[in-house]
Amino acid sequence: MNRRSLLIASGLAAASPLLGRPAFAQQAQITGAGATFPRPLYERWAQAAREATGVQLNYQSIGSGGGINQITARTVDFGASDAPLSAEQLNERKLMQFPTVLGSVVLSANLPGVADNALRLTPEIVADIFLGKLTRWNDPRIAEVNREIRIPNLPIGPCYRADGSGTTWVFTTYLSRVSEEWKSGPGAGTSIRWPVGNGARGNEGVSNIIRNTPGAIGYIENAYAVVNRMATTQLRNKSGRFVRPEPPAFNAAAAAADWTVPNFAADTINLDGENVWPITSPTYILLPVNPPAEKVEASRNTMRFFDWTFRNGSEIASRLEYIPLPASAHDLIRKGWGQHVRTPSGEAVWTA
């Protein structure tokens, strides 16, 4: 395309809202900002959905906190957050939230001579490691559940995400569930006060420490762990079974969750079920419930985009190691759109 035709094309694109021709109106742009964790998926979905729906998504992964700030200020069409907002927070900001996919957090340890997914950990052991109460890998409590393998006698080096992150929120929420001491001690949050260990920036920083330090253990996103072939561990779930961090266990968690709770803030952490991986969490989209007149179209396009991903995006999600929601959850979300998001004149934006 030479410069002149580019000029004409951009002129037409700029004029298209005035012309109101449906063919051009379909080239709609929506912008979103927030969580970094689902970024690869949203980008991939955006590519696939552009042709199918005519909605072009511009997603900026600035972090969940930034996403919440930006959608509160209404500078974007939707925000994205790894941690759900409370009902109050949503009311105050006039937002609704819905989940898109689940992610899972896995534990990765550097123990020379121990195979991938061979090490078995119990919730109590994990909590005590990050509380600094277990300091060596040959501790009898660890040996007790790992009779079949030989664990080298190394000091335990816990490591964690130093940057505020949804991954930390998920992991520390899990620890708060399984350990009273953790709940009353460090607690749960996007960044917390760690009793021991080394902090690093991002999944890559944590993985780097784990790779470099024999005896190190840390938590990372499953997607990152798979792509980078990190050695992960088994974990005992609420039903008392040791599970491997693999897709069947993740999908079991998605199926076991109760999606009918208000604001879709389904609790997927430490669920009951034989094959459930205990540390998973949905990632959320935040959508204004009161779009002003000029934003109604963008709001509808946002829903159209996610509607398309619910229908056609699950395979892409699985391929990128995300966990798609069950179809029943998709239906509930569509219903939620219809109920909550209103135009200035009070009509539902989502009518499909």
Place this chain on the structure above:
Amino acid sequence: MSDIALGAPAAPATGRRKTAGSFGDRLFAGLCLSAGILVLLTLGGIIVTLFIGGLPAFRHFGLDFLISTRWDPVEGREEFGAFVSVFGTVITSVLAIIFAVPVAFGIAYFLTELAPQWLRRPVGIAIELLAAIPSIIYGMWGLFVLVPFVQMNIQLTFGEALGAIPLVGFLFASNSFAGTSIFTASLVLAIMILPFIAATMRDVFEQVPPVYKESAYGLGATRWEVVRGVVVPYTRISVVGGIMLGLGRALGETMAVTFVIGNANRMPTSIFDPSTTIASVIAMEFPESLAGSLQQSALFAIGFLLFVISFVVLATSRWLLRSRLKG
């Protein structure tokens, strides 16, 4: 300079040219003045923004903010104390100075006294190039090269032996073996500030009047005696000023430190423990802090503290360097 410019119209000149010239002079002086004021306004604006942003935290915690070592961003029980990050900032910078100054002195001494003329320029340029490397590169290099090196060849090799030294052994004994530590951060910082200190030292060493040095040589002094007895006393204050400049840079360094310090908001007891600095706490936690939250305010507040610390250090260095800067 402005005195000369303003004084010029008083000199005898022809009428027409004088009026045009004086208008141009005044315009130019006005533009320069506004440029100067703009800098002051920007500086003042930043200080005020940081202070106002940090005010809720200062109010909420009072003096405790400065001395408390608890930094707990968990919602519902927020508690913020700046002491760990302030301590980490100061201790890494001071250690960096301790590592960098002897080497910088060696470089400056070599370049001004020992090196043959043809070698002085290339080495001088290499030093200045070191100063031009972006800090993120130092961070990456630190993480992938220096951290494993410190872990394997220093901490695991000498750590226990050093830890056994009576009285000061605890400074070297650590349970953290990841290699990211105060020591590693100080090393990276030392390499980063080395060129600043070395360049300043070389410049001031060169300013020593040759007649002093030659007199000393004439009295039979050795090179070392000349440096110790003539060069260093003559340049002492300027050298300290140059060191303070390096310290100023080390205090505010963010990315390189964040990569290698271990980001643990806990009081360290050993130089091999992870810790954190003001700049890296802000870099790590600011993106996820909610607008208007106490956490964000506390981040602004420690930003303000960093500003104050850097300001004091830079002001001191200016004051010490004043004779040299006047030329």
